[in-house]
Amino acid sequence: MPTLxxxxxxxxxxxxxxxxxxxxxxxxAADAVVAAEAVGYxxxxxxxxxxxxxxxxxxxxxxxxxxxxxxxxxxxxxxxxATPEDGEVHLLVAPMLRATxxxxxxxxxxxxxxxxxxxxxxxxxxEAVADVAFRLVPITRTDAEEMIDDLATQALLGxxxxxPAVDRDAVADVLLGLxxxxxxxxxxxxxxxxxLLIVDGRPIAVDALVELELEPS
Amino acid sequence: xxxxxxxxxxxxxxxRAVLVAGASTHxxxxxxxxxxxxxxxxxxxxxxxxxxxxAAVLGIATARDxxxxxxxxxxxxxxxTPAGANPELxxxxxxxxxxxxFIASAGYGEAGDEGRRAQDExxxxxxxxxxxLAGPNGQGVVSTPAQLCAQIVGPYPxxxxxxxxxxxxxxxxxxxNYAGQTGVGISRAVSAGNAAAVAVPDFxxxxxxxxxxxxxxAYIEGVAVGEGRAVYERLRQVSERLPVVLVKGxxxxxxxxxxxxxxxxxASDDRVFDGMARQAGVQRAATVEQAxxxxxxxxxxxxxxxxxxxxxxxxxGWGVATADALSQTSLQLAxxxxxxRAAIDEHLPxxxxxxxxxxxxxxxxxxxxxxxxxxxxxHSEIDAVIFLGIGIQSNEAKLMRRGRFYPDHGxxxxxxxxxRQDARFAQAAIEASDRTGKPVLVATELxxxxxxxxxxxxxREAGRLCHASANRxxxxxxxxxxxxRWLQRRGLPLG
Numbered sequence: 001m002p003t004l005x006x007x008x009x010x011x012x013x014x015x016x017x018x019x020x021x022x023x024x025x026x027x028x029a030a031d032a033v034v035a036a037e038a039v040g041y042x043x044x045x046x047x048x049x050x051x052x053x054x055x056x057x058x059x060x061x062x063x064x065x066x067x068x069x070x071x072x073x074x075x076x077x078x079x080x081x082a083t084p085e086d087g088e089v090h091l092l093v094a095p096m097l098r099a100t101x102x103x104x105x106x107x108x109x110x111x112x113x114x115x116x117x118x119x120x121x122x123x124x125x126x127e128a129v130a131d132v133a134f135r136l137v138p139i140t141r142t143d144a145e146e147m148i149d150d151l152a153t154q155a156l157l158g159x160x161x162x163x164p165a166v167d168r169d170a171v172a173d174v175l176l177g178l179x180x181x182x183x184x185x186x187x188x189x190x191x192x193x194x195x196l197l198i199v200d201g202r203p204i205a206v207d208a209l210v211e212l213e214l215e216p217s
Numbered sequence: 218x219x220x221x222x223x224x225x226x227x228x229x230x231x232x233r234a235v236l237v238a239g240a241s242t243h244x245x246x247x248x249x250x251x252x253x254x255x256x257x258x259x260x261x262x263x264x265x266x267x268x269x270x271x272a273a274v275l276g277i278a279t280a281r282d283x284x285x286x287x288x289x290x291x292x293x294x295x296x297x298t299p300a301g302a303n304p305e306l307x308x309x310x311x312x313x314x315x316x317x318x319f320i321a322s323a324g325y326g327e328a329g330d331e332g333r334r335a336q337d338e339x340x341x342x343x344x345x346x347x348x349x350l351a352g353p354n355g356q357g358v359v360s361t362p363a364q365l366c367a368q369i370v371g372p373y374p375x376x377x378x379x380x381x382x383x384x385x386x387x388x389x390x391x392x393x394n395y396a397g398q399t400g401v402g403i404s405r406a407v408s409a410g411n412a413a414a415v416a417v418p419d420f421x422x423x424x425x426x427x428x429x430x431x432x433x434x435a436y437i438e439g440v441a442v443g444e445g446r447a448v449y450e451r452l453r454q455v456s457e458r459l460p461v462v463l464v465k466g467x468x469x470x471x472x473x474x475x476x477x478x479x480x481x482x483x484a485s486d487d488r489v490f491d492g493m494a495r496q497a498g499v500q501r502a503a504t505v506e507q508a509x510x511x512x513x514x515x516x517x518x519x520x521x522x523x524x525x526x527x528x529x530x531x532x533x534g535w536g537v538a539t540a541d542a543l544s545q546t547s548l549q550l551a552x553x554x555x556x557x558r559a560a561i562d563e564h565l566p567x568x569x570x571x572x573x574x575x576x577x578x579x580x581x582x583x584x585x586x587x588x589x590x591x592x593x594x595x596h597s598e599i600d601a602v603i604f605l606g607i608g609i610q611s612n613e614a615k616l617m618r619r620g621r622f623y624p625d626h627g628x629x630x631x632x633x634x635x636x637r638q639d640a641r642f643a644q645a646a647i648e649a650s651d652r653t654g655k656p657v658l659v660a661t662e663l664x665x666x667x668x669x670x671x672x673x674x675x676x677r678e679a680g681r682l683c684h685a686s687a688n689r690x691x692x693x694x695x696x697x698x699x700x701x702r703w704l705q706r707r708g709l710p711l712g
Contacts (some may be wrong), residue, residue, distance in 0.1 A: 106480030110489045113445035118480045132483050134492030136449055140707045143496055149496065190478040211478060 001189055001209045003053045004054055006046065007092060009208035012162075013191060016177040017182075019170075019204045023094035027155035029075035035066045036092035042066040042096040047078040049089040064096050065147045095184040097206055099197035100161055102126075105174055105205075107137070107182050109213075119147045121156060122195045131155075137179040144179075147159060164201035171203050189213040221415060226423045226693075228317035230360040230405050231308055232292035234263030235367060236315065238283070238306055239298035240274045247369040248297035249356065251272060255295070258373045259364035262288060277568035283309035293317045295357070295367045300335055304342055311346035318343065320353035322370055326411040328352050340414045355410025356386025359393070361403060362429045368408075376514045377402020378678065380430035381479035382420035384409050385466070388436045392399045393658075394508050396441035398668070400677030401513035404429040416441070419450045425458040428630040434512040435458060436505070438466040440490075449493050456498030458701055460515040463499050464508040465490060500696045502653055507692055512683040514693035518656035520701040520711045523600035525551035526694065527593045528574035531581055531606030535660075536574030538601055539687040546695040547702075548601075550574070558597045558703055559700035564588050583638070587645035594649040601656040601698075603690050604646050612637075636671040641684075643675035654660065658694055660684035 004012060010020045024035035025048070036043045047060040055061050060081060062074035075091050082089045102122035113136050120132035131149035135143050148157065148168050157166040160211050173194065182188055189212060193205040235255055241248035252266055252274055265286050268279035280286055284308065296303060300322050310318060322552035325336035336353060343350035351358065357368030361376035370386070374396035383389045385583065386408035396403045404427065409417050417435050424430040440448045455461055468487050494501045500515075502508035510530045526548050530536035543550050553573040561575065564585045570576035575593065577585065594602050614635035617628050624632075643659060650657035663670045664683040676683035704711055 030287060068332050095576055104479060104483075106478060107479040108478065108484040108489075110445070110484060110486075112440055112442070112486070113449060113493055116484060116489055116492065118483060126479065127482060130483060132488060134484065134489045135496045136446070136493055139496070146495065146703075146706070147492075150492075170520075190481055192478045192480050203572075209478065 001213055003050070004210045004212065005048045005050045005052065005090075006048065006055070006208060007090065008200045009191070009210040012185070012188075012210055013177065013181055013193070013205075013208055018174055018177045018181075018182040018193065018204070018208070021094050021097060021204060021206060021209070023092055026091050026093060029072045029079065029091075030157075032075035032091050032093050033071050035063070036068065036071045039095045043071060044094050044096045045071060045074045045078060046092045046094075047082060047086075047089055047184060049086050051083070051087045052089065055062050055094070081088060085141070094206065097199050099195075099199050100163065101156055101198035103171070103196040103198065103203065104132075105178060105196050105212045107178050107188060108134075109189050115188075116159055117147075117178050119151065119175055119181065121153050126194070137178045137182045139175060141172055141176060144175040147175060148172065152187060163198070166198055167203070168199050174203050174205070187207065187212050187214070221349045221419065221431055223423070223426065225344050228292035228315075228428075229319065229349055229358060229407075231363045232264060232317070232365070234291040234293075235365070236283070236286065236291050236294045236310070237266040238280055238296045239268035239302075240268045240277070241297070242268070242272050242274050246297075250369050251295050251321065251367060252277065254357075254366040254368055254371070258344060258366035260366070261364060267293060274561045277616075282319055283313060286313055288312040293319065293367070293602075294351075296322055296367075297321060300332070300353070303339060307339070307342055307346055307348060307422035311348055316347060317351070319351045319355065319358050320365060320410070321355060321357060322352075325353040325355045326413060334412050338462075342348060342413060350414040351407065352410035353413060356389060356408035358408075358494060359389075359403065359406040361405075369707055372397055374406065375400060375402035377436050378429065378431035379403045379512050380420070380424035380427065380432065381434045382409060382417045382424070383407075383436040383439050384412065384417060385569075386410070388464075388505060389586065391505055391708075392434060392512075393514070395506065395509040399509075399513060399664070399682050401516055401682045402680065404431075418448050418455075421455045421461060422451060425455045427490050431459060432512045432515040433461045434508060434702050435461065435463045436466065436508070437463065442503060445493070445593065450496055452494070453497040456703075460512075461499045461514040462502055462508050462515065462696070463494060464502045466507055466695045481657040492535075498700065500700055502696070503692075507689070510684065510689050510693045511696045512681070514656075514658065514684075514697060515700075516524075517681045518650060518658065519654050520704075521600040521656050521694070521698050522701065522711070524548045524698045524702075525598060525600045526637075527551050527599045527602050529577070529590060529593055530574055531577050531609060532578070532584070533576050533578070535605040535687050536570075536576050539605060539660075539691060540574055542574070542688045542691040546691060548691065548695055548698055551599050554598045557592060557598075560592050561589055564592075583657055586642045587648075590645050590649040590657065591652070594655050596652040598694040599655070601658070601694055602646075602649070603658045603660060603687065604642075605660055605687055607642050607646075607659055608639050608661045608667070608670040611639040611671045612663060613666060615670070628706060635685050639670065639672035640675045642677075643672045647676075647679055647681055649678065656694060656697060658682075658684055660687045660690040662686055
């Protein structure tokens with residue numbers, strides 16, 4: 001199944017109200033520096049393209065760049081790392097967000113029950129911890145609120161290390177946005193918001209991956 | 218697949234007369250056992266049987282052929298004949314006006330490709346004939362309002378308000394056994410067998426319309442391919458009308474799958490099923506015995522309006538263990554309101570806990586338990602009560618009664634007093650619940666360890682569940698609260 005680029009995934013899901021950081025899509029190292037000055041340091045620079053799905057595994061994400069030189073150097077290295085199979089590529093320049101709490105959210109088409117929406121505790125241990133809640137789309141706001149309640153790790157959602165409690169309404173909005181995306185775009189086979197960071201108590205997705213099915217079922 | 222009519226379900230659960238097709242003279246055969254059970258549990262309708270040789274079975278004259286039976290009198294056929302004979306049998310039954318058949322016969326979908334073909338043909342035939350086809354390869358159907366025990370195994374449960382539908386006949390028996398043990402009875406129970414034409418969700422939909430059934434209790438192992446969405450919608454509609462308690466087998470068979478997305482790799486069948494159940498308002502129980510506990514609690518207690526629980530105990534340890542159990546659920550150990558503390562002070566010596574758990578600390582006298590239960594259950598900041606430590610006095614009385622000094626030395630009098638007290642405490646819990654409209658759960662291990670204890674017996678005879686442990690009471694109450702919250706959040710009445 002084809003995947004959308006990170007930028008394309010964010011554009012699609014952003015259209016349904018999923019919050020993403022303001023970021024710039026550029027094609028040269030020089031423009032990456034201009035973009036970095038605009039969003040403010042530190043920044044993250046990633047190589048994007050329709051053929052690029054697993055950026056982290058390929059080392060195509062450069063985090064925490066805090067000066068123009070570092071941005072230029074990273075951008076040049078990323079562009080050089082592109083292979084012919086990647087097709088047309090671009091650079092994503094985004095503010096480097098810091099969060100101690102990470103959630104994960106997404107869409108998955110279940111063989112038995114059709115498209116489902118998921119919320120879980122994120123981070124590198126997400127799959128091992130597997131503190132997740134699923135619902136069948138479409139969901140109501142009540143369903144979304146109950147998904148948040150279903151998570152076992154409620155302590156993570158309250159006030160945490162000097163940070164405010166998670167804005168549950170805003171998390172519910174993300175889930176409702178995903179549900180609406182699935183309903184209105186039946187060609188969406190899956191979606192990942194991973195991680196869905198909690199910054200100042202509010203959710204913001206810093207990566208997105210949408211898989212499309214060419215013939216919607 | 219066409220939906221079945223209420224009249225067809227009535228023919229299955231409340232037939233005017235029953236035919237046992239394939240009645241046998243051999244007491245080890247299903248065709249004998251089914252007739253025996255129908256004859257032995259009080260069924261008042263007409264009972265007919267066919268036998269290949271026309272031999273009398275259990276004193277009933279049988280017919281060789283369905284054609285010999287009266288027209289338009291029989292509603293239900295209980296079929297024990299070999300699979301090969303059943304198509305002709307169904308046609309003959311339809312000609313007599315029979316509209317429901319429970320097929321106990323094996324040799325269908327469970328028996329390879331040929332069996333599956335025979336099953337599909339039988340389903341199509343039944344549909345054409347207007348017969349509701351339950352089974353095949355099922356254990357039977359029980360309907361206590363009709364005193365009908367059309368089953369090839371025991372037991373016959375006490376009458377009550379739980380409707381059971383199960384993909385496993387064996388677990389129908391288990392739920393019936395728990396009903397017998399606890400006194401919390403069953404309205405209808407049906408083993409879906411291969412569920413060729415009528416599956417568990419169909420029975421649940423019938424239960425939602427059945428005035429005899431207040432709670433649905435179901436065991437399923439899976440959902441038929443391609444029916445997931447429809448099952449979800451149907452379960453949700455049933456849940457809006459009555460509590461559905463479900464236990465699902467096959468959890469461990471569920472593997473994590475490789476998927477391109479992280480969401481997909483987290484989407485195990487069981488997690489998706491669990492989310493579906495929560496969304497549909499279905500109470501999914503962790504185990505078979507918990508499923509019965511929860512259903513029996515729904516059947517005998519009102520729903521709590523909130524999650525603030527008071528624990529009233531005559532025994533300290535159980536109180537602490539219960540507080541621990543509550544902390545693992547969505548329930549809260551209520552903060553004891555000052556005015557309630559002051560009110561209880563009037564009834565107990567100062568050594569009582571003065572906190573929740575409300576440990577009476579042996580300060581209970583003849584009237585204090587009923588008085589304290591009333592005060593606690595009646596308080597506006599308490600939503601539910603768990604009452605522990607009941608039956609202790611009678612447990613000692615039992616020892617005294619059996620000891621060599623009874624009835625002398627004043628033992629006869631004290632034994633009678635202890636036993637009266639425990640019966641009274643159980644009665645007080647029932648009355649406190651009735652008076653306040655709040656759940657008041659009673660829990661003691663004596664429910665299992667000493668079922669003849671007067672506290673336990675009083676609960677059982679009143680048709681209330683005496684929970685076998687505080688933890689099990691907490692788990693059941695948690696399910697009641699989850700349902701209450703599900704209904705409240707959707708603006709639905711608590712019933």
